[in-house]
Amino acid sequence: MRILLRLQNYLLPLAVLLLGVALQLLQPYPVEFVRNIVFDQYNRWQPRVETNDLVVFVDIDEASLVSIGQFPWPRSVFAELVTNMHDHGSAAIAFDVLFTEPDRTAPSEILPVWQTLRRSADADTWANLQADIEAQISSPDDALARAIAEAPVVLATMVNDDVRSLPDPKAGIALRANNMGDTDTALDPMRRVPSSQFAIANRDVLQQSAVGMGAINARIDEDGIIRRAGLLYRAGQHVYPSLALETLRVAQGAGSIALRASDVRGEGAYTSGFGLSRLKVGQVIAPIEPDGSMRIYYAPSRSIPTLSAHDILRPGFDPQKLAGKIAFIGTSAAGLKDIRATPLNPATPGVEVHIQTVQQLIAGTFLRRPIWVQTLEGLATLFMGGVLIFMVQRFSLVPSILFLLASMSAAMAFSWYQFLSELRLVDPATPSLTAFVTFLTAAFLHFLETARERREVRNAFQYYLAPDMVEQIASNPEKLKLGGETRNLTILFADIRGFTSISEVFSDSPEKLTHVINAFLTGMSQVIQTSSGTIDKYIGDNIMAFWNAPAEVEDHAYAAVGATLEMKTALAKVNADLQGDPFLDGWQGEIRIGIGLNSGATLVGNIGSDQRFNYSVMGDVVNIASRLEGQTKEYGVLTLIGESTYQQATASIQAGKPDIAFLELDLIALKGKVLPERIYAVLGGTDYASTSRFQALQKAHRELLTLYRAQSWQEACAMAETLGETYDEMASFYEMLTRRIHTYQDAPPGDDWDGHYIALSK
Numbered sequence: 195m196r197i198l199l200r201l202q203n204y205l206l207p208l209a210v211l212l213l214g215v216a217l218q219l220l221q222p223y224p225v226e227f228v229r230n231i232v233f234d235q236y237n238r239w240q241p242r243v244e245t246n247d248l249v250v251f252v253d254i255d256e257a258s259l260v261s262i263g264q265f266p267w268p269r270s271v272f273a274e275l276v277t278n279m280h281d282h283g284s285a286a287i288a289f290d291v292l293f294t295e296p297d298r299t300a301p302s303e304i305l306p307v308w309q310t311l312r313r314s315a316d317a318d319t320w321a322n323l324q325a326d327i328e329a330q331i332s333s334p335d336d337a338l339a340r341a342i343a344e345a346p347v348v349l350a351t352m353v354n355d356d357v358r359s360l361p362d363p364k365a366g367i368a369l370r371a372n373n374m375g376d377t378d379t380a381l382d383p384m385r386r387v388p389s390s391q392f393a394i395a396n397r398d399v400l401q402q403s404a405v406g407m408g409a410i411n412a413r414i415d416e417d418g419i420i421r422r423a424g425l426l427y428r429a430g431q432h433v434y435p436s437l438a439l440e441t442l443r444v445a446q447g448a449g450s451i452a453l454r455a456s457d458v459r460g461e462g463a464y465t466s467g468f469g470l471s472r473l474k475v476g477q478v479i480a481p482i483e484p485d486g487s488m489r490i491y492y493a494p495s496r497s498i499p500t501l502s503a504h505d506i507l508r509p510g511f512d513p514q515k516l517a518g519k520i521a522f523i524g525t526s527a528a529g530l531k532d533i534r535a536t537p538l539n540p541a542t543p544g545v546e547v548h549i550q551t552v553q554q555l556i557a558g559t560f561l562r563r564p565i566w567v568q569t570l571e572g573l574a575t576l577f578m579g580g581v582l583i584f585m586v587q588r589f590s591l592v593p594s595i596l597f598l599l600a601s602m603s604a605a606m607a608f609s610w611y612q613f614l615s616e617l618r619l620v621d622p623a624t625p626s627l628t629a630f631v632t633f634l635t636a637a638f639l640h641f642l643e644t645a646r647e648r649r650e651v652r653n654a655f656q657y658y659l660a661p662d663m664v665e666q667i668a669s670n671p672e673k674l675k676l677g678g679e680t681r682n683l684t685i686l687f688a689d690i691r692g693f694t695s696i697s698e699v700f701s702d703s704p705e706k707l708t709h710v711i712n713a714f715l716t717g718m719s720q721v722i723q724t725s726s727g728t729i730d731k732y733i734g735d736n737i738m739a740f741w742n743a744p745a746e747v748e749d750h751a752y753a754a755v756g757a758t759l760e761m762k763t764a765l766a767k768v769n770a771d772l773q774g775d776p777f778l779d780g781w782q783g784e785i786r787i788g789i790g791l792n793s794g795a796t797l798v799g800n801i802g803s804d805q806r807f808n809y810s811v812m813g814d815v816v817n818i819a820s821r822l823e824g825q826t827k828e829y830g831v832l833t834l835i836g837e838s839t840y841q842q843a844t845a846s847i848q849a850g851k852p853d854i855a856f857l858e859l860d861l862i863a864l865k866g867k868v869l870p871e872r873i874y875a876v877l878g879g880t881d882y883a884s885t886s887r888f889q890a891l892q893k894a895h896r897e898l899l900t901l902y903r904a905q906s907w908q909e910a911c912a913m914a915e916t917l918g919e920t921y922d923e924m925a926s927f928y929e930m931l932t933r934r935i936h937t938y939q940d941a942p943p944g945d946d947w948d949g950h951y952i953a954l955s956k
């Protein structure tokens with residue numbers, strides 16, 4: 195169980211770590227949101243520096259609305275604006291405005307008004323009005339179309355499922371991919387480009403006159419901030435460049451836009467996944483994301499040259515402000531509702547996103563986040579988290595916290611350096627957050643384990659010691675450390691006899707067998723604890739215990755012998771309780787046990803490893819006690835004790851302790867031992883030791899051993915048979931001795947035999 199708990203302390207934090215790495219690679223919105231916070235801050239700390247004024251913002255601002263009138267303006271105003279801008283040398287003119295409806299001043303729109311005026315006007319007035327109408331009969335859309343046809347104008351569109359139009363794009367698209375002939379959608383490099391079924395069309399006459407058409411869809415993140423510029427969009431079978439990309443194409447006089455996919459050789463370094471990787475328009479080459487987008491590296495708004503629209507319509511306008519420039523016509527007026535949020539400004543004119551995109555494409559200042567960066571982040575997270583898990587479990591929390599802080603600082607420093615030097619976006623936040631959560635998990639489990647171990651240090655002995663001994667250990671916790679000492683102890687082994695037959699009875703009901711074993715172990719353990727013994731362990735149906743450690747026990751050999759007598763009484767109660775237990779369905783079986791005791795110098799202490807240790811005993815004395823317990827089957831007695839235990843217990847009796855009925859049984863060389871030692875049976879306490887029956891048995895038994903060791907086989911055999919018939923409590927022993935004597939009669943042990951028996955089994 196402890197190994198499982200220790201393993202759990204590694205596996206659970208590791209599971210948290212792997213989950214964090216998986217989330218980093220899958221990039222759900224919460225992970226992306228955390229990254230965006232960091233990258234936005236980088237952009238604020240170090241915004242893009244715009245060094246040229248090739249792109250200008252022609253602003254339909256508040257001053258223009260006051261000067262020209264409410265929006266939308268008549269198409270004639272836009273026609274004049276386009277004409278003036280073209281005359282001033284604009285390289286390209288892009289409208290961030292849709293012309294989807296007829297001009298409100300067109301004849302078709304004002305004819306109903308004319309009819310009303312004719313009924314209310316006199317003949318002269320109507321004649322003058324008719325003359326004006328005839329002079330202005332041409333459509334304003336036609337006037338704007340003529341102006342657009344003469345200038346490099348890019349109109350706007352928007353891919354949208356709410357309309358049913360699908361205008362033809364102006365730009366050609368050339369895609370290079372290894373799987374261009376593959377019809378599998380999963381392998382289509384364009385599959386991640388935003389798509390719709392339809393796109394909004396401008397008035398046909400305007401659409402046909404323009405040399406370019408670009409999508410003005412905004413790529414708005416879930417928190418409402420625009421961080422990326424979508425450069426490509428799909429509608430039906432068409433691919434539309436964005437307004438920024440199309441304007442850049444028109445300004446360079448390029449006919450098409452070339453795209454490369456990530457599966458083309460050498461493109462892996464430019465992309466963050468399967469799909470698109472780069473584009474080329476004219477002389478501009480730019481890395482793009484698989485979905486055809488580009489992360490915008492924003493410059494301050496003040497770096498964008500801005501011209502008021504009504505200034506361009508006034509005489510005396512300086513043409514140098516537009517000569518050779520790419521001009522975007524849009525609005526900053528709040529009432530026209532084209533205000534967006536960017537990392538640098540929560541209220542940015544929407545057209546500025548297009549302008550910043552073109553500036554960035556021209557300058558070649560691209561924020562990069564190739565897929566190998568994500569792999570690097572995952573590996574770094576695994577390293578940080580793995581080291582933290584190891585350090586938390588093997589060292590104190592202080593070094594782990596220091597490593598965590600150092601790792602997070604190093605991640606932040608490396609990320610900031612990559613941004614400054616390479617404009618490479620390396621995420622320090624999610625690896626640090628994953629490592630931090632992993633650390634918290636590992637630290638929490640470590641805290642639980644430490645608390646549990648502390649409770650075990652203080653409380654575990656209550657299951658093995660008497661309460662007063664527990665308090666002694668609790669008051670001296672420094673003793674509970676890895677290592678041990680050699681002390682004079684008394685070791686006990688107790689085992690159930692005939693356990694196999696009991697198991698067979700309950701073979702179909704293991705829970706009943708468990709119930710029997712628990713009842714037995716509980717009864718015996720209570721006796722051991724009451725007599726100041728320490729329970730070392732339970733080995734199946736076997737109990738191992740010792741006396742005189744961890745706390746000193748005066749007369750420990752005598753106390754252990756006394757415990758064996760109490761165990762005999764407790765066993766009788768356990769058997770009676772089990773036989774009357776309804777859970778066992780009237781089981782009338784009986785538990786019989788054998789007990790072995792031995793005393794001597796023994797290694798005792800916390801034995802194990804730095805990670806896990808048990809308070810236990812080791813040594814030859816322990817082995818002999820175990821062998822003695824095994825020999826109780828051969829000698830037919832409940833308890834066998836070694837000579838050292840007998841001598842120490844006898845010394846306690848001579849010092850005033852109540853008498854105990856000991857009986858020497860044999861001189862035996864136990865299994866695996868060369869030198870023989872005397873073994874003794876414990877037949878009873880003071881009540882039995884003081885009886886004439888025991889004293890007579892003791893005297894006769896000594897005579898029997900004298901005859902036996904003198905190889906007086908016939909007399910010894912006769913006497914053993916007589917004693918077996920007289921003392922039924924020793925009948926099994928005398929039957930065994932009689933069989934042994936018959937064996938020696940057939941094969942005498944020799945003249946130098948000293949009376950010892952060599953055990954053939956444990």
